[in-house]
Amino acid sequence: MVRALALASASCIGLSLAQPANRPAPPPPDSYEGHLAAAKQAAGFDFTGTLARLCVVPSTSFRDGVTAQDRAGWYAEPVKVFDNLYWLGTKIHSSWALTDPRGIIIIDTLFNYAAGPEIVDGMRKMHLDPRNIKYVILSHGHSDHDEGVKLLQDKYGARVVAGGPDWDMMENGPDMPGGKPRRDIVAADGQTITVGGNAVTILTTPGHTPGTLSLIFAVRDHGKPMVVAYSGGTSNIPLVHNPAGLAQFIDSQRKLGKAAAESGASIVMANHSEFDGAYTKVRLLAARKAGEPHPYDVGTDGVQRYFKMTDECAQATRMKALGQASLSP
Numbered sequence: 001m002v003r004a005l006a007l008a009s010a011s012c013i014g015l016s017l018a019q020p021a022n023r024p025a026p027p028p029p030d031s032y033e034g035h036l037a038a039a040k041q042a043a044g045f046d047f048t049g050t051l052a053r054l055c056v057v058p059s060t061s062f063r064d065g066v067t068a069q070d071r072a073g074w075y076a077e078p079v080k081v082f083d084n085l086y087w088l089g090t091k092i093h094s095s096w097a098l099t100d101p102r103g104i105i106i107i108d109t110l111f112n113y114a115a116g117p118e119i120v121d122g123m124r125k126m127h128l129d130p131r132n133i134k135y136v137i138l139s140h141g142h143s144d145h146d147e148g149v150k151l152l153q154d155k156y157g158a159r160v161v162a163g164g165p166d167w168d169m170m171e172n173g174p175d176m177p178g179g180k181p182r183r184d185i186v187a188a189d190g191q192t193i194t195v196g197g198n199a200v201t202i203l204t205t206p207g208h209t210p211g212t213l214s215l216i217f218a219v220r221d222h223g224k225p226m227v228v229a230y231s232g233g234t235s236n237i238p239l240v241h242n243p244a245g246l247a248q249f250i251d252s253q254r255k256l257g258k259a260a261a262e263s264g265a266s267i268v269m270a271n272h273s274e275f276d277g278a279y280t281k282v283r284l285l286a287a288r289k290a291g292e293p294h295p296y297d298v299g300t301d302g303v304q305r306y307f308k309m310t311d312e313c314a315q316a317t318r319m320k321a322l323g324q325a326s327l328s329p
């Protein structure tokens, strides 16, 4: 008993010595600082690029003046990432080809200047025939993801899937380099696009745009099945002055996070290679040895931390939009 008391006493002393006397009190959870801290905690070291762009140094990745002539600045080689998934992105944005011998689904289409070199030529480099494209799914109607679609619709007869409000945006918006696509399939929540053995489940996740689509689909890593949660509208930056839009964005993050959990997703993908690390991750595959984990595999808990991060980031941004932030980053 005496010994037990002595040990308890020593550990109390040790504990009190380990506590810095001037450690600041943690911020209230429902404050700008509290949500930012929660976002950082959720991101850990897995999602630093997205955390930085959405939450710490809010900014978009639009770069005025980038053109086809700046190819050295944006061009990236295509990479086979899974047995049935190829990356066809630039250093800034991602496009993906989900493949099956019976046809190909393209997800997002880059700026017009990159669609030919990255998607069409990239497929050929990967020994994929663009004439086998059956569907193109547009996550949303912003120029960095939708400008390449007209080429694939006109030249290869691809069916095009987009959210209804984003079809309206494309139709009613300014001219698009490469031309506007003809309205085709209006995505419904829960709809599945199937080609051969690939099935892509579509979730409507408004926020980034009114018609943003996110996706759940399966890939195979040397035969091992894995599930991808594809976030169609990553950034809350277009909503920094729009609390209602941010609330909608937050709902969509929770909806997609829940669907990811239910499907057992251990991979999260988005369409800005610049801040989700796609450009780096796909190149890491070249150094991957047998038995090593896939660079995209963050585990089911990692996927949930991702959506916790985007949720908390958006809540922090909403605090600022409502004028309740006491500190600006």
Ligand SMILES: [Zn+2]
Pocket (backbone or CB within 6 Å): 140, 142, 208
């Ligand atoms: Zn966008």
